[in-house]
Amino acid sequence: MPRVPTEKESKIPTTNEPRKIGSKKVRPCDNCRRQKHSCHITIPGKPCTDCAARNKECTFIAPPLKRHCKTPPRNTSSSIAGPSSRPINRERRIHSMSALIRGGRLPIMAEEDEPDGSDDAYYDSLDMEYDDCEESHYLGPSAIAASSLAASLSSGGGGPGQRFRQVSNGPVPALFVRNPALLYGRLGPPEGTQPLLQECVELVGQEKAQELTQLFKETTLLAFPVANRMRLEAVIRREPGSGTYSPTFLAALMSHAIYTYRPMERAVATIMWKKVLAALEDEYRLPRLVTLQTTMMILLCNPHENHAQNSMALGRAVGCAYVLGLHVECIKWKLPRWERSLRRRLWWSLIIMDTWRSYIQGRPPYIHPTDHNVSLPKMWDADWGNETSDEPRQSMLSFIGMAKLTVILERITSNFHTLQAAVSPPRDPYRSVLLESIANDLDAFQDWLDPQLDLPIKPKLTSRAPGVRSMQVAHLGLKVALIRLTLGEPGETSHDLEGTLKAALKIGKELVEFLETLDPVDYQPFWFPYSAFNILNGAALLLRIAVKANTLYPMINLQSGDVLIRLVTVIKAGYISSWTTAITAKTHLELLLKSLESDLPLAQSLLSILADPPKVHDALSQDQLLDPSMTGVMGTGTGSNPEWSLDINNLFAPMTDVDQQLWSSLGWLWDTQSMQS
Numbered sequence: 001m002p003r004v005p006t007e008k009e010s011k012i013p014t015t016n017e018p019r020k021i022g023s024k025k026v027r028p029c030d031n032c033r034r035q036k037h038s039c040h041i042t043i044p045g046k047p048c049t050d051c052a053a054r055n056k057e058c059t060f061i062a063p064p065l066k067r068h069c070k071t072p073p074r075n076t077s078s079s080i081a082g083p084s085s086r087p088i089n090r091e092r093r094i095h096s097m098s099a100l101i102r103g104g105r106l107p108i109m110a111e112e113d114e115p116d117g118s119d120d121a122y123y124d125s126l127d128m129e130y131d132d133c134e135e136s137h138y139l140g141p142s143a144i145a146a147s148s149l150a151a152s153l154s155s156g157g158g159g160p161g162q163r164f165r166q167v168s169n170g171p172v173p174a175l176f177v178r179n180p181a182l183l184y185g186r187l188g189p190p191e192g193t194q195p196l197l198q199e200c201v202e203l204v205g206q207e208k209a210q211e212l213t214q215l216f217k218e219t220t221l222l223a224f225p226v227a228n229r230m231r232l233e234a235v236i237r238r239e240p241g242s243g244t245y246s247p248t249f250l251a252a253l254m255s256h257a258i259y260t261y262r263p264m265e266r267a268v269a270t271i272m273w274k275k276v277l278a279a280l281e282d283e284y285r286l287p288r289l290v291t292l293q294t295t296m297m298i299l300l301c302n303p304h305e306n307h308a309q310n311s312m313a314l315g316r317a318v319g320c321a322y323v324l325g326l327h328v329e330c331i332k333w334k335l336p337r338w339e340r341s342l343r344r345r346l347w348w349s350l351i352i353m354d355t356w357r358s359y360i361q362g363r364p365p366y367i368h369p370t371d372h373n374v375s376l377p378k379m380w381d382a383d384w385g386n387e388t389s390d391e392p393r394q395s396m397l398s399f400i401g402m403a404k405l406t407v408i409l410e411r412i413t414s415n416f417h418t419l420q421a422a423v424s425p426p427r428d429p430y431r432s433v434l435l436e437s438i439a440n441d442l443d444a445f446q447d448w449l450d451p452q453l454d455l456p457i458k459p460k461l462t463s464r465a466p467g468v469r470s471m472q473v474a475h476l477g478l479k480v481a482l483i484r485l486t487l488g489e490p491g492e493t494s495h496d497l498e499g500t501l502k503a504a505l506k507i508g509k510e511l512v513e514f515l516e517t518l519d520p521v522d523y524q525p526f527w528f529p530y531s532a533f534n535i536l537n538g539a540a541l542l543l544r545i546a547v548k549a550n551t552l553y554p555m556i557n558l559q560s561g562d563v564l565i566r567l568v569t570v571i572k573a574g575y576i577s578s579w580t581t582a583i584t585a586k587t588h589l590e591l592l593l594k595s596l597e598s599d600l601p602l603a604q605s606l607l608s609i610l611a612d613p614p615k616v617h618d619a620l621s622q623d624q625l626l627d628p629s630m631t632g633v634m635g636t637g638t639g640s641n642p643e644w645s646l647d648i649n650n651l652f653a654p655m656t657d658v659d660q661q662l663w664s665s666l667g668w669l670w671d672t673q674s675m676q677s
Contacts, residue, residue: 030062037230123334137179138325169332193279197247212257222395223467223526226296246290248279252297287320303580304529318366327372341381348403355406356530394465401471457517466525476511477534483507511538515570523579532584568609
């Protein structure tokens with residue numbers, strides 16, 4: 001409800017004009033004050049912009065907030081509110097990974113809840129201005145103890161006039177210091193990059209620029225919340241108090257939206273990216289959170305093509321994050337709530353990108369679990385916290401799910417895909433116990449999933465929110481990664497081969513059935529850049545099943561071939577629909593199958609399905625096009641299209657000794673994670 005004016009206020013003449021932005025005649029509503037957002041009331045007596053957009057009651061009944069100066073009082077016991085973990089429903093488990101490996105279970109990882117309470121205190125941000133007077137560079141406890149700053153901290157230093165700022169409420173200090181930009185005479189951000197934004201807007205047009213910004217907020221920003229939505233909107237509206245914001249990020253935002261969601265306009269995106277990458281150099285000379293946000297716009301582009309440059313860009317971003325102190329838990333820091341949440345989300349975005357890059361490309365990660373203590377993100381970290389509406393809530397849960405899956409993936413890579421593991425791999429029984437423990441973690445994740453995010457897809461229940469389908473593919477990709485490890489190395493037979501092959505076939509079938517339920521609507525929203533490689537690993541798993549089954553288990557061999565045909569068919573359908581994930585998967589799968597083309601009949605048949613349809617006007621003359629006997633080729637008669645023809649009699653023929661040697665020598669193609677393009 002709008003605030004009711006008092007009798008004294010009712011005597012003051014009013015106008016129908018909206019109040020001036022920043023005016024203190026009408027204080028912010030309770031919701032905006034609680035969330036630390038700008039309260040924009042366009043019409044006096046009506047709800048503010050944010051409350052109206054979310055259909056919430058706009059009230060003005062909360063008491064004044066307790067303000068803090070630069071040096072807060074000693075006794076501050078504010079804590080953060082956070083939802084408790086959702087209880088695990090073990091009866092709802094559909095596919096138990098541990099049951100596929102062994103029946104025994106080990107204790108799963110315990111998850112710590114956020115401390116209860118609320119934080120109504122006001123604190124200055126570390127990320128509002130772009131100048132050398134802003135404390136932005138983090139120093140760790142060891143650096144503080146070895147410097148003269150320790151004496152200042154013990155005496156209560158860090159107030160006005162000091163060149164450092166202490167933001168920690170806990171026993172471990174969190175010190176931020178000022179650092180010169182060293183731009184060497186150039187005009188740095190944001191003034192120096194303002195022409196960049198103007199050039200990009202002129203290139204696409206003002207109306208198209210607004211459309212791209214809105215598209216980004218409805219897709220990528222929901223699935224990967226690397227920016228604070230309210231502050232971004234306030235910057236776009238140029239509201240006072242929103243702080244300075246680098247135009248480079250706004251230009252990168254539009255470039256990302258064109259490249260990822262407008263594939264027919266990528267020529268324009270190429271021009272814009274050249275300008276953005278040139279401006280990004282100066283951003284790293286004056287690093288802020290927006291520097292990482294700009295880099296994430298590059299890394300989250302789909303299709304994910306320039307792997308080498310992206311890998312180096314990610315390493316640079318991780319170094320920047322360490323400088324900004326994102327690797328340290330900030331829950332109890334004396335910072336605005338929105339900034340603490342944003343720091344945690346940005347850090348976990350980097351961990352997700354780094355861990356999956358390490359797994360797919362077979363390269364060491366930049367971030368190790370011992371180098372940070374930031375807990376998993378929670379719904380509390382969303383821009384609207386626990387009051388988030390339904391679809392954004394599902395997207396935030398999918399982001400949290402990606403973080404949880406990344407923790408499990410880190411266990412797989414650190415134990416099975418490092419140089420040390422290659423030289424001295426884990427042996428049984430430790431190896432089996434380790435696989436069971438990881439499978440238990442996957443089962444716990446399955447129990448954690450909200451019904452709208454669970455698998456298999458239920459048309460009337462499963463959410464279509466941005467990021468959900470991408471998280472589900474990552475979930476299936478982890479199942480594939482784990483079950484491939486249970487198959488062991490090529491030639492190894494220290495386990496129940498038939499039972500393991502059946503379990504692996506079940507996981508491969510689950511992936512194919514998931515892909516078959518997708519429709520063109522599912523192709524449009526955000527997809528994680530490495531989703532295609534999860535599909536590719538599923539194809540490699542099915543190929544391994546076909547080879548290992550061979551003539552020993554002909555029924556499994558036949559079933560794996562059938563599932564492979566279904567997989568390449570659904571990839572081809574996605575390719576025809578211009579689904580970027582399917583396009584990437586098709587390209588790499590063709591390279592894998594071509595290495596087996598001359599000796600494996602199954603590979604030749606699968607390649608015939610994946611092949612692009614021949615252009616009719618190149619293959620036929622004008623007379624042939626008019627010949628009634630060619631109606632089968634044109635699709636109007638009963639003739640069969642050669643593109644989809646398969647030699648069923650030869651498809652599952654027993655492998656010769658040459659075939660077996662070939663598959664054994666090419667085992668690295670599907671037993672390592674580096675798929676060379």
